Amino acid sequence: xxxxxxxxxxxxxxxxxxxxxxxxxxxxxxxxxxxxxxxxxxxxxxxxxxxxxxxxxxxxxxxxxxxxxxxxxxxxxxxxxxxxxxxxxxxxxxxxxxxxxxxxxxxxxxxxxxxxxxxxxxxxxxxxxxxxxxxxxxxxxxxxxxxxxxxxxxxxxxxxxxxxxxxxxxxxxxxxxxxxxxxxxxxxxxxxxxxxxx
DNA sequence: CGTAAGATGAAG
DNA sequence: TTCATCTTACGG
Numbered sequence: 587x588x589x590x591x592x593x594x595x596x597x598x599x600x601x602x603x604x605x606x607x608x609x610x611x612x613x614x615x616x617x618x619x620x621x622x623x624x625x626x627x628x629x630x631x632x633x634x635x636x637x638x639x640x641x642x643x644x645x646x647x648x649x650x651x652x653x654x655x656x657x658x659x660x661x662x663x664x665x666x667x668x669x670x671x672x673x674x675x676x677x678x679x680x681x682x683x684x685x686x687x688x689x690x691x692x693x694x695x696x697x698x699x700x701x702x703x704x705x706x707x708x709x710x711x712x713x714x715x716x717x718x719x720x721x722x723x724x725x726x727x728x729x730x731x732x733x734x735x736x737x738x739x740x741x742x743x744x745x746x747x748x749x750x751x752x753x754x755x756x757x758x759x760x761x762x763x764x765x766x767x768x769x770x771x772x773x774x775x776x777x778x779x780x781x782x783x784x
Numbered sequence: 785c786g787t788a789a790g791a792t793g794a795a796g
Numbered sequence: 797t798t799c800a801t802c803t804t805a806c807g808g
Contacts, residue, residue, distance in 0.1 A: 668802030670792050717792050760791055
């Protein structure tokens, strides 16, 4: 266990999705695979809920989105545009369709592996954007339905919480509905966050 | 069934 | 701005 980080307290992932999306900023995402370790600090997230139309959960549970409806802390990974994976963390209690999309990480460990997976892109781009981060971290649909508290993917929270004043909110990126909601959160001033689209 | 659109990324 | 690439979800 890395100094400065600890296992999340009980109930951490059962919080409502907006609370969790904020609480994940500054947390550490770790992937252990085949004796290798990759990790990074979460610097950008987005909340998605069954209550708004931009969410996969808006029209109820399906074969794809079912992890969103499971207990908080379950991994939801899906493929977008037939090319890129997106990594989400289920929030809230079982039966409620909510998840946090992780959009960017500050790379911490396993930079060599990440760089290899990302074809030698600059460090600043390794984990910038949801698809890029999955590629760098080696996250695929194989991880769909995994438990973040017991599997090869883990989340650790900082011992000293990120001050609320360091977390900024904005509109979500790349969606066509519910544009007005400011459900994207990022570490203020971080150079690792993804760029906005039009 | 057929098909349109998608929580993106990279190149031109 | 365009295109790669393919699954999902929805309509017929």
